[in-house]
Amino acid sequence: MKIAIIGTGYVGLVTGVCLSEIGHEVTCIDINPEKIEQLKKGISPIYEPGLEELMEKNREAGRLDFTTNYIIGLKDKEAVYIAVGTPQSEDGAADLTYVFNAARSIGQNITRDVVVVTKSTVPIGTNAKVRQLVMANLQDNVCAEVVSNPEFLREGSAIEDSFNGDRIVIGSDHKGAGDIVAEINEPFGIPILRTSLHSAEMxxxxxxxxxxxxxxxxxxxxxxxxxxxxxxxxxxxxxxxxxxxxxxxxxxxxxxxxxxxxxxxxxxxxxxxxxxxxxxxxxxxxxxxxxQKTALVRKAKERFGTLHGKKIALLGLAFKPETDDMREAASISVARELIEEGAEVIGYDPIATENAKKVLPEEVQYVDQIEEAIKQAEVVFILTEWKEIVEKTLIFSNLFMEKPIVFDGRNCYSNEDLANLEIEYISMGRDQVTNVQERRVAAAI
The missing domain is CATH 1.10.1040.10 (N-(1-d-carboxylethyl)-l-norvaline Dehydrogenase; domain 2)
Incomplete structure (x- = not known):
């Protein structure tokens, strides 16, 4: 089927690439020309394991293309997906500006009947407004029906989720439009749940x-x-x-x-x-x-009394592993509070450093190697459970830190993992490990 995707952010790009992988002809549309040029070169604007490889495979097969031109992007398309951002407004509501702009552009540029598929997360009742906007902006004697098809992708495993999801939700008050979206998704082999528009949104x-x-x-x-x-x-x-x-x-x-x-x-x-x-x-x-985001800071203040002048390394800055996404990451709150307490903060992340620099306090220092971060620090905070952190318990030995003191916000290790290390280890909801004191007492005896 010939499909257009409006928006090449996280949801739009993953959706477009995966739809092309199951055989559809997909054109992704974005108003950002720099982003489109990068995508045409096979460079993804987001970090997602396996995405660039799959993108390049389908570009070479002729099933995936990118453009800034709505006329070109929507030409002869049978389905048009809206996958633009719905950022949070100051009052907490979803900002639907981009969704409604996409709806207007669809109406102005389609030349045949289409199904408009909303992937963006939108409040209940939005899809009805999307259809109204599309129909109000039509330039030709055509029709559009709207289907809600919410995404359930986890950053860091979005490709896996696309092909092995629990369900595909198709919400529509028009049976024929829902049937078309069901046909589009059939090759995924995932159970399909048909609902009303409002139910899918909810x-x-x-x-x-x-x-x-x-x-x-x-x-x-x-x-x-x-x-x-x-x-x-x-x-x-x-x-x-x-x-x-x-x-x-x-x-x-x-x-x-x-x-x-x-x-x-x-x-x-x-x-x-x-x-x-x-x-x-x-x-x-x-x-x-x-x-909860600043629980480690409170634990550290209880341990030391004051954090003023302490050199503290933050290991992991992204909100979760396998992504460079810094949106609402705990590291933002932690870094701000530590700086306010007068601590010196050293940041390390294997992927997200450049994005972190845009949102963390400017006082944060960055290093390229996990060992370097630990060597410079008196105290370590683990904020993201990256694989290289979980698998490297020995980096917390006194080879790297004179007196290893670790506050683990992700419970990366068990007590047994640390049994042979002289370390103070404070985690979440578990007993504190104080091997340093125990060994010193044993030696004195």
């Missing part, structure tokens, strides 16, 4: 809000576990074995970040307020998460 927000709730809940249990001598990993394992709960999103840490959970939870609260409904639970989820 499913996206509800799914992200529920997952955010699980994260905030387990973090609250972790905080309580520290005060009751329970081990959060044992607790999480015990409740996760209950099939009614499940074991995913039960990893205690320093909260969620990224482009979806923070924005979508705030947007759902705003949607609720507009319908005169007070979403108490979700407000608490958001509050808990904001507080």
């Amino acid at each position: 499913i996206k927000y509800a799914a992200n809000a529920f997952l955010a709730t699980k994260i905030s809940f387990i973090n609250e249990i972790a905080n309580l576990s520290e005060r009751t001598n329970a081990n959060i990993e044992e607790v999480a394992r015990g409740i996760g074995m209950d099939t009614r709960i499940g074991n995913k999103f039960l990893n205690a840490g320093i909260g969620y970040g990224g482009s979806c959970f923070p924005k979508d939870t705030q947007a759902l609260v705003k949607i609720s307020e507009e319908r005169d409904y007070d979403f108490h639970l979700l407000k608490s989820v958001i509050s808990v998460n904001e507080n």
